[in-house]
Amino acid sequence: MATAESVVFEHVTKRYGVAEARREAAAGRLPAAVDDLSFEVPAGRICVLVGPSGCGKTTSLKMVNRLIEPTSGRILIGGEDVATRDVIALRRSIGYVIQQVGLFPHQTVGENVETVTRLLGWAPERRRARSDELLELVGLDPSRYATRYPSQLSGGERQRVGVARALAADPPVLLMDEPFGAVDPIVRERLQNELLHLQDQLAKTILFVTHDIDEAIKMGDLVAVMQAGGHLAQFAPPAEILANPASDFVARFVGADRGLKRLALTRVNELDLMAPVTASPGEDAAEARRRALADPFPWLLLVDAMRRPLGWVEEADIPTSGNLTEELASAMSPLLDRRTTLKDALARLIEAEVQAGVVTDARGAVIGLVTAEMIFDWSRRTAEEARASEGPTRETAS
């Protein structure tokens, strides 16, 4: 398994002369210039290049595998300048996925996935085994899919094959140019989740181009926001870009709802959850009532033997004597998996018109409570922290 390698841009500039621009235009391309781009993507991280069209994000990507040569500056992979490497060998060591996937229509899925391993001269059996392994990795049964042609696949399936093909030679670096641009939003969401899940196992260094800020925030460990003219407007983790945009351009680009977007980056189990008063049916009611009254949130949460929530008992409904029974439970809060984002949690609370949601673990047992107030507090506190760490450089709008 090849380890991931860092990717470093050092003052990379690409300008098009008149002759070159004309030639590119004749070939149906309208490449954007890039101006003094410098950033570092640590090994194993996803860096998303995002910006409006014409900002040079695709040009930047193509300079990594030298489909476009920079005018000046260097790009280093694992510390080595790509310009010093044999261009063919370099490209074979980098996974490449483009928007329309670029699957070869005259080859089967299996042959497509074997492209790079064939170029590298692997023996047919080894190529085949690797292709099967990769198709399984992306969730396509090789016995069903390997002999099909790309035209027989759905858009999402084609995209998966594209990812499998890019991974064939186990490259340390993956370049993805709007890989999910051509599929519908539901499929895109699923493919994004699959890629993140894959990345948990593979830990490749991924450079990912998109024009969709939401996709950038979701996919990126780091986000490079680019603006027209090929300038790097901000390079930071998504949370920081949302909490503290470096310029008005970035603030406008991430959108007026960046507060909400930030909520989508944090999961409920990252908050200091409130501990509810819990009791199980069969326990002494008087004792449970005493504990509930002592709590600032005077409701009793009934849970079963596995600590899975059964429902709330209002303070007034808790019997003063005898044992608790399941029938006492009157209301139930939304149950939130611990990995629910704050944004989704807030949406569920608003929809259910309640103050608190019950956070559960993978087995469904209660971990704690989350309230709308806690979410607002978190939002305010982290935004202040981000501004403080940056210093009082600018007034934040919105």
Added chain:
Amino acid sequence: MDLIGAAAAWFMDPAHWNGANGVPYRLAQHVGISLVSIAIALAIALPVGLYIGHTRRGQALAINLANVGRAIPSLAAIAIVVPFTQMIDPGKGFNLYPTIIAMVVLAVPPILVNTYAGIAEVDRDLVESARGMGMTERQVLRSVEVPIALPVIVGGLRSATVQVIATATLGAIYGLGALGGFIVEGVAQRDDGRLFAGVFLVAALALLAEGGLALVQRRLSGPVSAAAAAAAAQAS
């Protein structure tokens, strides 16, 4: 006069199946001249077409040359080259060489235009994707562009072949023989049976070549046309 009957009667005469003026010999001659002409045309047009299609350089020049080639009537082409080829060989330089040269001039344009257009029409994203995965220019051409463009290239070969088979009859005016010989003699001798036997043979050969190459073309475009069909189905 019943032309079909006359031609059939002519075919039934065993004397017409023997010797240098018989059907088998002249048929072989016709096929041979056509094959040689097409082979030479392929040798010229294919590399040039692949180069222009892949690099997208010299497209205007290729179109203009192809159009000039199309504009020259084959009979004129034969007449123009006769004086030169006769300097090489007075006999073959009078009928065989001029005919082959005229047929090459006729066959180059469709092969050239289809080859470069077929290659140039291959989706640029596909080519860039191939290049980005580390294919050399030669590998891009061989394993992506040519296979995808092959049905279009074969289409050019197909029209060139049919034109050459039909037009190679002109060589008979200069005494070349081949299947055109029956037609020229038929006209001269007012022998409708011979004339229409010749016409029938040329037409049959041309249709056979057309059908055979159409079949090849259809087979080649299997997965690619399936892709187009699926894309169309998805779009609707």
